[in-house]
Amino acid sequence: MPDALHQRYLRALDVHRDHRAACTACTSTSRCREGERLWTVFTRSQDAYLERQRNRRNTP
Numbered sequence: 001m002p003d004a005l006h007q008r009y010l011r012a013l014d015v016h017r018d019h020r021a022a023c024t025a026c027t028s029t030s031r032c033r034e035g036e037r038l039w040t041v042f043t044r045s046q047d048a049y050l051e052r053q054r055n056r057r058n059t060p
Contacts, residue, residue: 006054009045016042 016038023031031039 003049005045005049007044009049012038012042012045 015031016035019035019038020026023035026035
């Protein structure tokens with residue numbers, strides 16, 4: 001069974017990449033308001049997934 005949290009963070013990355021490809025305001029060094037929001041969603045989702053992975057590894 002696929003890991004829902006992992007899939008959610010990868011989907012957030014895909015959404016951000018799609019936005020980045022279409023947005024003329026976003027650059028490699030700055031993001032528009034929507035691009036920043038999407039990046040934040042991605043990073044929070046990824047952080048949650050990685051934190052859970054660390055906790056699983058450190059749990060006997």
